[in-house]
Structures are given as structure tokens and as C-alpha cells.
Amino acid sequence: MSENDHFASSKKEFDKTVLVTGGAGFIGSHVVISLVEKYPNWHIINLDKLDYCSSLKNLASVEQRANYTFTQGDVCSPYFINHLFATQNIDIVFHFAALTHVENSFRCPAEFMRVNVDGTRVLLNAARDSGVQRFIHVSTDEVYGDSTGRAFDELCPRRPTNPYSVSKATAECAALSYWKKHELPVIVTRSNNVYGPHQYVEKVIPRFISLLQQNKKCTIQGSGLQSRHFLYVDDVTEAFLTVMEKGTLGEIYNIGTTCERAVTQLARELIQTVQGLSLDADVDGWMEFVEDRPCQDLRYPLIFDKIQGLGWRPRVSWEEGVRKTIDWYMHNPHYWLDPEALEQSSPPLPEHKHSNCSIHQQLEISSIDQRSGVSSHLTE
Numbered sequence: 001m002s003e004n005d006h007f008a009s010s011k012k013e014f015d016k017t018v019l020v021t022g023g024a025g026f027i028g029s030h031v032v033i034s035l036v037e038k039y040p041n042w043h044i045i046n047l048d049k050l051d052y053c054s055s056l057k058n059l060a061s062v063e064q065r066a067n068y069t070f071t072q073g074d075v076c077s078p079y080f081i082n083h084l085f086a087t088q089n090i091d092i093v094f095h096f097a098a099l100t101h102v103e104n105s106f107r108c109p110a111e112f113m114r115v116n117v118d119g120t121r122v123l124l125n126a127a128r129d130s131g132v133q134r135f136i137h138v139s140t141d142e143v144y145g146d147s148t149g150r151a152f153d154e155l156c157p158r159r160p161t162n163p164y165s166v167s168k169a170t171a172e173c174a175a176l177s178y179w180k181k182h183e184l185p186v187i188v189t190r191s192n193n194v195y196g197p198h199q200y201v202e203k204v205i206p207r208f209i210s211l212l213q214q215n216k217k218c219t220i221q222g223s224g225l226q227s228r229h230f231l232y233v234d235d236v237t238e239a240f241l242t243v244m245e246k247g248t249l250g251e252i253y254n255i256g257t258t259c260e261r262a263v264t265q266l267a268r269e270l271i272q273t274v275q276g277l278s279l280d281a282d283v284d285g286w287m288e289f290v291e292d293r294p295c296q297d298l299r300y301p302l303i304f305d306k307i308q309g310l311g312w313r314p315r316v317s318w319e320e321g322v323r324k325t326i327d328w329y330m331h332n333p334h335y336w337l338d339p340e341a342l343e344q345s346s347p348p349l350p351e352h353k354h355s356n357c358s359i360h361q362q363l364e365i366s367s368i369d370q371r372s373g374v375s376s377h378l379t380e
């Protein structure tokens with residue numbers, strides 16, 4: 001049976017079809033699992049290119065389910081995406097697929113614009129032509145830019161400060177323009193930082209845990225005074241399902257938390273827990289301060305009353321979320337098979353990505369590769 005035959009026969013049995021892009025990545029995989037389990041009468045299609053930060057192991061618990069299909073593909077390919085929409089009667093889209101590592105976005109900004117903006121445009125076009133009921137576009141708190149004091153509500157202007165957040169801000173403008181111009185039923189979410197099992201080791205929490213597991217120091221960029229708000233992945237998954245079920249079309253929803261940690265404080269807590277040290281133990285020897293990256297935003301506090309009005313709120317405490325996350329990395333020390341990723345400032349972009357950059361960008365990349373030391377990565 002061809003892939004398409006499988007798709008077609010599956011569809012007949014199901015009430016709705018949901019397309020999740022980037023479903024083999026960190027957040028997308030949790031959302032796919034939740035959808036597959038919660039809606040047995042819906043067909044959940046996971047579309048992912050399987051980039052270095054993704055893994056089909058993330059989907060092991062659902063891979064045999066009758067209402068789940070994985071298809072490997074690129075959101076930037078109009079032929080592939082148009083064919084998928086033309087043949088699958090897709091009702092709901094969750095668009096998670098993106099290049100997500102801020103550090104890489106400095107190395108190759110054009111690639112971030114291509115995947116995050118043009119890939120979104122390809123999807124929006126196909127969704128408009130096929131008449132979907134919901135297009136949930138996943139954006140980020142980083143589009144607001146730095147906050148020295150005030151918390152951001154959804155009406156605050158976008159002031160992105162790095163190539164990643166610029167690409168995300170541009171993509172959400174494109175999504176909202178399809179709502180305005182074509183009445184495509186778009187909803188945009190902007191979430192604080194998310195943590196939990198399955199996250200690739202380049203991001204700050206799994207990175208610190210993995211370094212400590214190997215008895216290595218936590219490397220901290222700059223002063224370490226920059227802070228982030230952290231949401232456990234189960235909470236953010238619930239938020240996406242809430243927005244799907246109750247969100248208003250054309251609206252933006254912040255998905256936020258009051259749980260804020262400065263990077264040094266985060267490192268201290270993880271060092272104490274992973275190394276089993278007492279609260280008053282001296283942990284400074286486990287921290288190493290390295291050069292900061294350009295344009296490091298200090299913090300992204302969010303006002304998230306609007307999504308709380310839909311009945312959602314974060315439920316997993318920081319203590320519980322961190323304990324579950326550390327447990328998972330302790331039990332899965334070789335999950336991400338490339339320990340060298342920890343030794344580099346950023347994992348290498350795949351060959352074709354470098355080759356998509358201009359000669360100038362390639363020179364930039366190689367000079368940054370040479371300069372970079374081991375460092376911590378806050379987002380995304």
C-alpha cells in the first residue's frame with residue numbers, strides 16, 4: 001500500500017484530520033501524543049523533516065496507533081504541502097515546524113527566514129485553498145523583545161532583537177494577514193520557554209543537566225543575570241488543546257507563567273539537584289562564565305489573562321517539572337546520540353543549509369565557528 005493509499009483509507013474512518021508540523025520535535029511530539037490519546041476518532045498526521053533536533057523516538061508510544069500517521073517532508077516544499085492538503089481533507093493545523101535555536105540564527109539568518117517565514121507562507125496558502133477550520137500558528141514570547149520592567153500583553157508591539165525572533169515575528173504577521181485578507185481561521189500563540197522530556201540538548205535546561213551528568217561545568221553566557229520564564233511541557237500542551245477547543249479566531253494568546261529563573265539561579269538549582277548537594281553547598285566550581293552572544297534579551301514576562309479566561313493555567317510546579325525532567329534525562333542518557341553537540345556552541349547546520357547561505361554568510365559561519373566556545377543556550 002502506498003503512503004497515499006494509507007492516508008486515504010485512514011481518513012474514511014475518522015471524524016477529523018489534524019496536521020501537526022514539526023511533530024517529531026520537542027513540543028510538537030508532546031502535542032501529537034496528547035492528540036492521538038485524547039481523540040481516538042481523529043486522524044493525527046505528523047509532518048516533520050526530521051532535522052537534527054528531532055527524533056521519531058519521541059513518538060514511540062503512539063507509532064502503532066491506528067489514528068496516527070507520520071510523514072517525512074519539508075514545509076518549504078509547495079508541491080509536497082499542496083498535495084498533502086489536496087488529498088487529506090485537513091481540518092485543523094498546528095504549525096510547530098521551525099528552526100528554533102537562537103544561536104544558529106546568528107550563524108545563518110537567511111535559512112531561518114526561509115524555513116520559518118517561507119515555510120509558513122507555503123502552509124498558509126495550502127490551508128487557505130483547502131478550507132481548514134483552525135490554523136494554530138505557534139509563535140514565541142521572543143517576538144516582544146527585551147523587557148526591563150513591564151510585562152507584555154498581546155497588544156504590545158513586536159520588537160524582536162535576533163534573527164530567530166525576527167523570523168518568528170514575520171511569520172506570525174503573515175499568518176494574521178491570512179486571517180484579515182482571506183478569513184483563514186488563524187489563531188496565534190506566544191509561549192514562554194518550555195522545558196521537559198524530549199528536548200534536544202542544545203537548550204539551556206537539558207544542556208545543563210546533560211553536562212552535569214558527565215561531571216562537566218554549566219557554561220553560562222555573559223553575566224548569567226538574564227532570566228527566562230519556564231513552563232513545563234505538559235502545561236503548554238494543555239494550553240494548545242485549550243486554544244484549539246475554545247480559542248477565538250484571529251486572536252493572539254500568550255501562554256505564560258510566573259515561574260522565572262535567572263540563568264545563574266537555574267544553574268545553581270540544577271547543580272544542587274543533579275549532584276545531590278545540600279542547599280548551602282558551594283556550587284560556584286560547577287559554573288563557568290563565557291562570552292555573551294549579541295543582543296541577549298534580559299527577560300520576557302508575559303500577561304496571560306486571556307488564555308486563563310479560556311480556563312487554562314499552568315498546573316505543574318517548578319519543583320515537580322524539574323524533578324520529572326531530571327529523572328527523564330537520567331534514565332535516557334544516550335537518547336540524543338551526539339554527545340559532541342554539547343561540546344560545540346551549536347551543532348553544525350546540515351550541509352545543505354550551509355550551502356544555501358551566501359558566500360558572505362558562509363564566511364560569517366566559519367569565523368563564528370572558530371571563535372565560539374562552549375556556552376549555555378537560553379532559547380527556544
Ligand SMILES: NC(=O)c1ccc[n+]([C@@H]2O[C@H](COP(=O)([O-])OP(=O)(O)OC[C@H]3O[C@@H](n4cnc5c(N)ncnc54)[C@H](O)[C@@H]3O)[C@@H](O)[C@H]2O)c1
Binds near residue numbers: 028049055095100193
Ligand atoms: N521550546 C520553547 O521554549 C518554545 C517557546 C516558544 C515557542 N516555541 C515554538 O514552538 C515550536 C516548536 O519548538 P520546539 O522547541 O519543539 O522546537 P524543536 O526544534 O524541538 O522542533 C522543531 C521541529 O521542526 C522540524 N522542522 C524544522 N524545519 C522543518 C521543515 N522545513 N519542514 C518540516 N519540519 C521541520 C524539526 O525537524 C523539529 O522536529 C517552534 O515554532 C518554536 O518557535 C518554542
